[in-house]
């Protein structure tokens with residue numbers, strides 16, 4: 001696969017803090033690439049260096065085959081950087097915002113309507129930016145980053161502060177962008193978002209990339225047990241411990257929770273005992289990957 005972005009041994013320090021500490025990675029063409037980590041992990045610093053907005057202390061970064069530092073204006077038209085909502089011209093409507101950005105790049109007027117459609121804001125075209133909801137403003141800022149038809153789009157925590165429904169709507173927009181062939185680099189501290197959207201994800205903490213790969217592979221490589229829970233009234237802990245394939249049993253409020261790497265015989269036994277009330281089956285997630293890598297719970 002051709003590489004759209006490469007970073008080699010990139011380091012950025014602020015005083016004694018290594019915000020980004022020797023990061024080497026490559027983002028493929030057309031890839032949906034996630035950078036995941038808790039607050040302060042170094043995500044924004046890394047992405048801003050990829051965008052050519054901050055200078056690495058050492059290491060090299062290329063974007064579309066060219067060095068990004070010193071500031072490379074030839075790359076500006078080929079990358080889209082999501083603006084924060086506060087960067088809007090407050091008194092302009094959604095359509096006027098887009099038209100303003102588009103005209104800077106000589107884009108035809110029809111492009112504006114196409115972008116409004118893409119992010120689901122056609123019916124808000126005449127609404128002023130200051131009157132948009134949080135989710136609508138985020139989508140408009142994404143449309144602004146795409147209006148000049150860049151090859152690579154950087155989105156820094158686009159779903160922060162959105163309610164669950166607005167986040168899901170945004171995910172549809174992000175998928176649509178990637179399906180148009182754009183390389184997407186997304187930073188997020190939401191594990192589920194990274195798991196659902198990204199082809200590959202780099203898990204960062206303390207300035208380092210701790211793990212990198214497709215979310216499903218990272219989870220599978222853990223070889224973590226599946227947790228099966230049923231109502232405690234349907235199955236006691238002692239009974240559960242005697243079933244084939246059970247590794248350990250615990251309980252929480254009103255439930256019996258079984259850990260197993262062989263869920264099939266356990267589920268079969270539960271069905272046979274008519275003990276499926278309140279059944280929940282939970283596989284490992286990226287949160288478990290983070291826990292294993294760092295020895296601590298993930299707290300965004």
Ligand SMILES: Nc1ncnc2c1ncn2[C@@H]1O[C@H](COP(=O)(O)OP(=O)(O)OP(=O)(O)O)[C@@H](O)[C@H]1O
Nearest residue numbers: 014017019037038039040041042043044045046189
């Ligand atoms: N301009 C700066 N001056 C001093 N320290 C900084 C600066 N920018 C970032 N840092 C520090 O570098 C570390 C990484 O910050 P960064 O913003 O890259 O993390 P992040 O993963 O994007 O976090 P968040 O999810 O909170 O945005 C933090 O310890 C932060 O305090």
